[in-house]
Amino acid sequence: MRPKQPTRASAIVFSAKAAALRALRGVRELKAPVRRFAPGNPSDYPLLLAECRTPLFTAESAVESGLQFGKVQNLRRACALLHRAEIPAGETFSFWKQIGRPTKSRGYVEGRELRQGCLIPSVGGGLCQLSNGLYDLALKTGCEIVERQAHTAVVPGSAAASGRDATIFWNYVDLRFRTSQDLLLTAILSKDELVLSLWGKRPLVEITTPTPEARLAQAVRTCTDCGVESCFRHVKPDQFRPAGxxxxxxxxxxxxxxxxxxxxxxxxxxxxxxxxxxxxxxxxxxxxxxxxxxxxxxxxxxxxxxxxxxxxxxxxxxxxxxxxxxxxxxxxxxxxxxxxxxxxxxxxxxxxxxxxxxxxxxxxxxxxxxxxxxxxxxxxxxxxxxxxxxxxxxxxxxxxxxxxxxxxxxxxxxxxxxxxxxxxxxxxxxxxxxxLEWKLPEATPSAPGDCIVFPGPALARKGAFELRKALSGSTRPLMVVNNETREYEKFWQGTSLARRDHSDWLQRAAVVVQPAFVEDSPRLLLRALAAGIPVIATPECGIADHPGLTLISAGDVGALKRALQRN
Structure with missing residues (x-):
């Protein structure tokens, strides 16, 4: 039997009841509070006790697909709050205490929510996939179920069909369970799956997992394709931006x-x-x-x-x-x-x-x-x-x-x-x-200059110490492009330094040298190669092959000295 078509009046009554029940829950929390659990250290929990994997997406219409992407966004926000939560023995885990209220200001969007027999767009919709998985883990690990309610309707193929579901609705419809040993909860979204796991410090004692009673699935209407345009919740296809x-x-x-x-x-x-x-x-x-x-x-x-x-x-x-x-x-x-x-x-x-x-x-x-x-x-x-x-x-x-x-x-x-x-x-x-290929900048080849140019700065990771050793006794002028270090002259003492103004380094360069141990972005080397200036560098600079490039091993002062003598 199909549920009655929702009306604005019934929605107002529902909201009023929900507000009253939330207030009642708040009063009860004052008398028997539960707490939010902080992240624990995974290395303290080496044993995987239980795991639950569920797909993130199912084949749906284009509009339903948009709501599924919304559901996944809500799962992202919630999983970030659940991941690595450490639940001590004897403590009660509360879904809503751990997650908090799902609001737009906290990054939640419209997903699908089962309400009054219909799947409707709702901010925070889709979090039941998370509560279903947590309930499944609690059953597998023998936790005491303190609070759990089944969905009012059974969607074909859902966890509710096998009786392993737990509906939630802020904040009075909650999932709560108590564990007999310290547990670590992990909540991970892969590209296609929600993966929930409980980890422990010792193996589980043998338990008999209760077999939930299967329930008869029934057709559930959605607000995007039910065709009842007179319903105030009806969603037109053009209200959703294409997803994917x-x-x-x-x-x-x-x-x-x-x-x-x-x-x-x-x-x-x-x-x-x-x-x-x-x-x-x-x-x-x-x-x-x-x-x-x-x-x-x-x-x-x-x-x-x-x-x-x-x-x-x-x-x-x-x-x-x-x-x-x-x-x-x-x-x-x-x-x-x-x-x-x-x-x-x-x-x-x-x-x-x-x-x-x-x-x-x-x-x-x-x-x-x-x-x-x-x-x-x-x-x-x-x-x-x-x-x-x-x-x-x-x-x-x-x-x-x-x-x-x-x-x-x-x-x-x-x-x-x-x-x-x-x-x-x-x-x-x-x-x-x-x-990818390095993109060489536009440059006009020019006559060779008289300077050895070092992009710098004078840091150990850039090979500055090796270059200083290689230039010991040389009279060739050195120009350091990035020369803002405080002890510039002191570091290069004994080296023939060119003037500190380096704005014309490309015109003054006879060779550009970067004997780096670590180099992320060799832009000056690429500019030099584009202008036809020889470059001496290490493989760590990331340029694999070029006619004007001489590669040496990082830290090899002898090879650097010989390469400089040839250029």
Whole structure:
């Protein structure tokens, strides 16, 4: 028997009852409060006790597909609050206490909710997939079910059909269970699945999992395709924007990535960039914006960050730490504005740990625009160099926090592809990397100059110590392009330095040298090669092959000296 058609009057009555029940729940909470659980340490919970996997998407109409993308967006927000929650023995877990109220201001959008016999669009809709999975885990691990209610109607193919469902409705319809041992809950969204797991410190004692009673499924109407246009909840197909598009989440503009995006984007794709203005065009963020369905720019926060950087308002933060802080703020801004219907992301590596931690990768495919060594590899490399050269303190400077390293490592492993022009980085993930060609800038070949040009700065990771040794006793002038270090003259004492003004370095260069141990963006080397100037560099600089390029091993002073003698 089909339920009666909802009316505005019945909806008002329902809302009034819900408000009263919420107030009653609030009073009860004062007498018997439950608490929200903080994240625990996964290494303390080595044993997987139970797991529940459910698909994120099912074949539906175009409009229903939009609501499913909304559901997945809601799951992203909720999973971020559930992931790694540590539930001590004897404590009561409450779904709503852990999640909080799902509102638009907290990033929740319209998804599907089963109410009064109909599947309706509702902010926070779709979270029942999460409560169903948690109920299933509680049954599998022998938890005491403190509170659980089944859905009023059974959708064909849902957990309710097998009696393993738990409906929730803020805040008085809750799922609560109590555990007999310490547990760690993980909630992960892959591209296609919701994966919930409970981890423990010791094996489960043998339990008899109750067999829930199966329930008869029935046809459930949806507000998008039921055809009852007289219903006040009826949704017209044109009310929903088509879902399933892609988005580019970028930071600094690399011409190789800009060209790649222009080739790869399709109709409906979106661009999220740090800065966009018709009046001011900073080269660092000057992405081409034509051809995108939507362009979202974090112009105000980026401008404020630039002012802080320019006037030294970042306090005691190192330049690298300040850049990490700016990337985190940018990722947070993108997260708040990212369309829920986006199904694939192209993410700048600088944003990757933060986008991952925000939960924005869940339920989506994604590729990474890679610009530097992975943090884990970079830290290992710098630690090795710091131990090898203890007299070079800059090698032991800034290290990213552990959570950031872990988040980036996991996200890189799960990425569908890695996009980079950097040859060394491409070799780290050979099976899934698309190696782009470096884009040489336009330059007019000129007669060779008289200077050895070092892009700099005078840091150990850039090979400055090796270059200084190689130039010992040489009378050839050295021009350091990035020479803003405080002890510039002192460091290069004994070396024949050219004048400090380097604005004409390209005209003065006889050879450009970068014997770096770590180099992300070899832009000056590319400019030199484009102008026909010989370049001496290490494989760490990421340029694989060019007629004007001489490659030497990082740290090999003898090879560097011989290469300089030939150029």
């Amino acid at each position: 598009n892609g988005a580019f989440l970028v930071e600094e503009c690399w011409p190789e990535f800009e060209e790649f995006a222009a080739r790869e984007r399709v109709f409906g794709d979106e661009l999220y960039l740090p800065f966009h203005s018709s009046m001011i065009r900073p080269a660092r963020y000057h992405w081409a914006t034509e051809g995108y369905a939507k362009v979202t720019a974090a112009t105000l926060p980026t401008s404020l960050a630039s002012v802080k950087e320019r006037f030294g308002l970042d306090g005691d933060l190192s330049p690298i730490a300040a850049q990490v802080q700016r990337s985190q703020a940018l990722a947070r801004y993108y997260s708040r504005h990212l369309s829920s219907g986006i199904s694939f992301l192209f993410v700048a590596q600088s944003l990757l740990p933060f986008v991952s931690r925000n939960g924005d990768l869940g339920g989506r495919g994604y590729s990474v625009l890679m610009t530097r060594l992975p943090l884990q590899t970079l830290h290992s490399r710098l630690d090795e160099l710091a131990a090898r050269f203890p007299d070079r303190p800059s090698l032991a400077e800034f290290r990213a926090p552990a959570w950031m390293v872990e988040a980036e490592t996991e996200a890189l492993e799960r990425a569908e592809s890695i996009i980079t022009p950097h040859a060394l980085l491409a070799g780290l993930y050979p099976q899934k990397t698309r190696l």
